[in-house]
Amino acid sequence: MLKVENLYASYGAIRAVHGISLEVAEGELVALLGINGAGKSTTLKAISGVLRPIQGSVMLYGEEIGNRKPEAIVKKGISLVPEGRDIFGGLTVEENLRLGAFASYDRARYKEDLEEMFGLFPILKERFHQAGGLLSGGEQQMLAIARALMSRPKLLMLDEPSLGLSPAMTDQIFELIVTLRERGTTILLVEQNAERALEIVDRAYLLATGSLEFAGTPDEMKRKVDLTSVYLGGDEDETCEVRL
Amino acid sequence: MIDLEFAINTISLGSLYALLALGLVFVYGILKLINFAYGEYIMIAGYAMYVLGGFGYVPWYVTLLAAVLFAALVSYTTELVAFRPVRTKSMTAMLVTSFAVSIFLQNFVLITVSPRARAVKFPPVFSQTLTIAGATVPVRNLLIIGSTVVLLTLLTIVMKKTVLGIAMRAAADKFTTTRLMGVPANLVISATFIISGFLAGVVSVFWVSRSASVDPLTGSMPLLIAFIATVLGGMHSLQGAVIGGFVYGLLFNLLSIMLPATMISYRDAFMFVIVILFLLFRPEGIWRKGYTEERVG
Numbered sequence: 001m002l003k004v005e006n007l008y009a010s011y012g013a014i015r016a017v018h019g020i021s022l023e024v025a026e027g028e029l030v031a032l033l034g035i036n037g038a039g040k041s042t043t044l045k046a047i048s049g050v051l052r053p054i055q056g057s058v059m060l061y062g063e064e065i066g067n068r069k070p071e072a073i074v075k076k077g078i079s080l081v082p083e084g085r086d087i088f089g090g091l092t093v094e095e096n097l098r099l100g101a102f103a104s105y106d107r108a109r110y111k112e113d114l115e116e117m118f119g120l121f122p123i124l125k126e127r128f129h130q131a132g133g134l135l136s137g138g139e140q141q142m143l144a145i146a147r148a149l150m151s152r153p154k155l156l157m158l159d160e161p162s163l164g165l166s167p168a169m170t171d172q173i174f175e176l177i178v179t180l181r182e183r184g185t186t187i188l189l190v191e192q193n194a195e196r197a198l199e200i201v202d203r204a205y206l207l208a209t210g211s212l213e214f215a216g217t218p219d220e221m222k223r224k225v226d227l228t229s230v231y232l233g234g235d236e237d238e239t240c241e242v243r244l
Numbered sequence: 245m246i247d248l249e250f251a252i253n254t255i256s257l258g259s260l261y262a263l264l265a266l267g268l269v270f271v272y273g274i275l276k277l278i279n280f281a282y283g284e285y286i287m288i289a290g291y292a293m294y295v296l297g298g299f300g301y302v303p304w305y306v307t308l309l310a311a312v313l314f315a316a317l318v319s320y321t322t323e324l325v326a327f328r329p330v331r332t333k334s335m336t337a338m339l340v341t342s343f344a345v346s347i348f349l350q351n352f353v354l355i356t357v358s359p360r361a362r363a364v365k366f367p368p369v370f371s372q373t374l375t376i377a378g379a380t381v382p383v384r385n386l387l388i389i390g391s392t393v394v395l396l397t398l399l400t401i402v403m404k405k406t407v408l409g410i411a412m413r414a415a416a417d418k419f420t421t422t423r424l425m426g427v428p429a430n431l432v433i434s435a436t437f438i439i440s441g442f443l444a445g446v447v448s449v450f451w452v453s454r455s456a457s458v459d460p461l462t463g464s465m466p467l468l469i470a471f472i473a474t475v476l477g478g479m480h481s482l483q484g485a486v487i488g489g490f491v492y493g494l495l496f497n498l499l500s501i502m503l504p505a506t507m508i509s510y511r512d513a514f515m516f517v518i519v520i521l522f523l524l525f526r527p528e529g530i531w532r533k534g535y536t537e538e539r540v541g
Contacts (some may be wrong), residue, residue: 050420072424087537088414095410102407103426151426 079153089133100150262489283463289448290458310447319441435445478529
């Protein structure tokens with residue numbers, strides 16, 4: 001459903017992503033792995049329209065969306081849960097969710113979706129009228145995911161959902177990702193925690209310094225890539241080692 | 245010394261300044277731009293009243309309403325024509341643009357109308373006084389309080405209960421994330437300029453009615469007051485702006501009655517001393533809470 005080809009993106013003069021190509025099929029759970037600064041978040045930002053790609057194409061169901069504004073792309077069905085959760089702290093949980101449904105609001109559907117979110121995240125029902133900023137880190141992450149789901153996305157992109165969470169809460173978030181995938185949501189996941197991510201995904205891409213190093217199934221990746229060298233900086237030039 | 249008359253007049257002045265500051269902070273909240281053309285929306289509404297009043301057969305309430313709506317329209321137009329094209333550029337470009345818009349509007353009326361002040365007709369009710377429990381109060385002051393109560397209530401409902409209002413509050417906090425929800429950036433920004441212009445229009449009715457005249461520089465004093473009020477109250481929230489407006493009104497009236505007659509002409513100097521003290525010791529204003537500093541890009 002999503003096809004990214006030869007994508008280039010940068011922050012001003014600093015080129016962060018050069019020539020990445022990737023694909024996500026309907027119903028798949030795909031991970032983008034790599035160390036800090038590898039270009040994972042930048043790729044997600046370029047797909048969601050927050051960052052305009054310099055070159056390359058982003059296609060959703062065969063339609064080019066690479067030059068659209070973020071508000072148009074979410075209406076097309078791609079929803080991003082930004083890094084660091086980015087919930088609206090001054091708004092209540094209810095208001096956060098209401099904005100999440102902005103892209104495709106329908107009164108009857110909204111009620112339905114709210115009930116569904118309460119099923120997935122019972123805590124949000126308890127905190128419904130509280131300010132988002134008063135929630136704990138894990139609860140905020142749940143709110144951010146629920147907010148993204150309110151637009152009924154065809155593709156859900158999660159940027160480091162486990163960042164800064166306790167191990168127990170990380171487990172909960174990973175379980176949730178599996179649940180969502182079983183419900184039929186297509187997911188593109190960015191994670192630092194490669195070991196954990198490889199346990200649950202169908203396929204994974206490995207990025208290093210802005211370009212694609214490896215693509216394949218978790219098994220292939222575990223076999224051919226020395227992940228400890230990727231994350232612990234085994235190589236001096238900071239690219240990873242691929243054993244072929 | 246502090247009696248009912250003082251209380252009503254202070255609340256009235258504070259109300260006017262609160263609306264004034266609110267209009268400035270509305271745009272600041274979203275764009276992080278101090279719109280120096282804000283005073284010109286007030287001035288333009290004054291000229292709208294002058295032109296419509298000059299026809300003689302337009303009922304006064306139509307004139308006032310049209311002037312308020314015209315201020316909103318001019319504010320919206322400046323957003324569309326001047327601010328939107330430079331929005332993603334540097335903050336300096338936005339700031340310079342706001343000065344350009346201000347100078348343009350001032351010179352526009354200067355050329356098309358006159359550099360001299362023009363008399364604006366107001367209904368007699370604006371110059372009448374009323375006696376409440378022994379206190380003599382201008383009807384105009386009661387109208388200001390009434391309008392402010394109605395407007396603040398309406399704005400609170402809009403900001404809390406409508407999805408556009410929720411989106412505007414969200415955008416003031418995190419603009420990019422709000423767009424990721426599917427909220428169009430242009431919609432939110434246009435809405436803030438329209439509300440800001442509308443508030444400027446309402447302020448204009450009462451501001452211009454004090455002297456019943458308007459000139460090309462009418463907007464500079466209200467802009468300054470709005471700016472000072474937001475410094476006092478806090479730039480980062482709508483509540484701060486309202487508080488700042490009332491505090492400014494209170495301080496101003498207190499200085500007016502407490503300063504000896506020989507010092508009264510230094511009232512503004514005292515006001516500025518207070519502002520400097522605020523900038524030194526509490527630069528974030530009275531109301532600390534509020535949104536972050538993310539720029540719209």
